[in-house]
Amino acid sequence: MEIKRPKSQQPIPANAKRVFRGMMFDVYQWEQKMFDGSISIFEKVKRPDTTIIFPVLPDGKIILSEQEQPGKESFVGGCGGRIEEGEDVLESAKRELLEESGYEAEEFILWNAQQPMGKVEWAVYVFVAKGLKKVTEISPDSGEKIKLISVTLDEFIDIPLRKDIIFAESEVIPLLLEAKIDSGKMEELRRLFEP
Numbered sequence: 001m002e003i004k005r006p007k008s009q010q011p012i013p014a015n016a017k018r019v020f021r022g023m024m025f026d027v028y029q030w031e032q033k034m035f036d037g038s039i040s041i042f043e044k045v046k047r048p049d050t051t052i053i054f055p056v057l058p059d060g061k062i063i064l065s066e067q068e069q070p071g072k073e074s075f076v077g078g079c080g081g082r083i084e085e086g087e088d089v090l091e092s093a094k095r096e097l098l099e100e101s102g103y104e105a106e107e108f109i110l111w112n113a114q115q116p117m118g119k120v121e122w123a124v125y126v127f128v129a130k131g132l133k134k135v136t137e138i139s140p141d142s143g144e145k146i147k148l149i150s151v152t153l154d155e156f157i158d159i160p161l162r163k164d165i166i167f168a169e170s171e172v173i174p175l176l177l178e179a180k181i182d183s184g185k186m187e188e189l190r191r192l193f194e195p
Contacts, residue, residue: 003089003110003125005049009118012044024048024082028121046121051093052080052169054111054156055103055129060195061150064159065100067168068145076149076159077168078126081141093127100146102138106131111192116171124171128192153193 016030025047032042055063068074079100083092093108112126140146151159157180159165160173167173179186 001090001108001110003113005123006113006115008115008121010044012046012121016044044119044121048082048084049089049123049125050080050082051089051096052078052124052126052171053093053097053108053129054078054127054193055097055101055105055132056193056195057132057150058195060193061152062156062193063101063103064149064151064156066147066149069143073166075166075168089125093125093129097129098136099139099141100144101148102134102136103129103132104135105129105133109192112171112175114171126169126172130195153190156193157189 012028013030016028018026019029020027025045027043027045029041029043031039034040057063063079064076065079066074066076080093080096081100083089084095087095090108094104097103097105107130109128109130110125111128113123115121115123138146138148157176159167160176175185175189179189
């Protein structure tokens with residue numbers, strides 16, 4: 001599967017200099033000519049890309065993770081995390097699915113790919129995984145507590161509207177809400193998530 005990286009809304013130019021290297025974030029700066037001819041310093045943050053996976057069980061239910069992480073409120077989302085150095089997008093999706101759910105999948109369908117923030121160089125790839133096989137227990141990182149839950153597609157679509165849940169996957173919220181108001185989009189979503 002060839003997966004193209006989505007374009008940034010404001011790419012970091014070749015002449016930019018990294019002025020800070022952090023554990024997750026690097027900061028780049030460059031001189032930018034303005035419309036009046038003056039020069040300003042522009043800045044952008046860069047971080048590792050991310051994969052998010054929504055696994056579909058044979059009965060059609062979707063696996064979500066309820067997670068706790070230090071310094072954050074509990075949230076609900078897909079399985080996923082950062083793409084490691086030297087890893088391609090699909091390898092990351094397979095690894096994250098296995099680590100956070102204990103499942104392997106026969107099929108990975110790229111549902112969405114985007115760079116959601118203009119000032120952050122960061123691509124998010126969202127997959128639907130099918131043909132699941134439970135092969136191990138979950139093995140979360142030391143900074144994660146994960147509990148798996150399964151929901152129907154209708155419950156999944158309603159999650160962004162619930163006030164009692166923090167839904168972490170903001171990239172897919174517009175797709176879910178669009179399905180609620182457009183019967184054609186709802187039918188596409190039902191086909192995407194059918195086992």
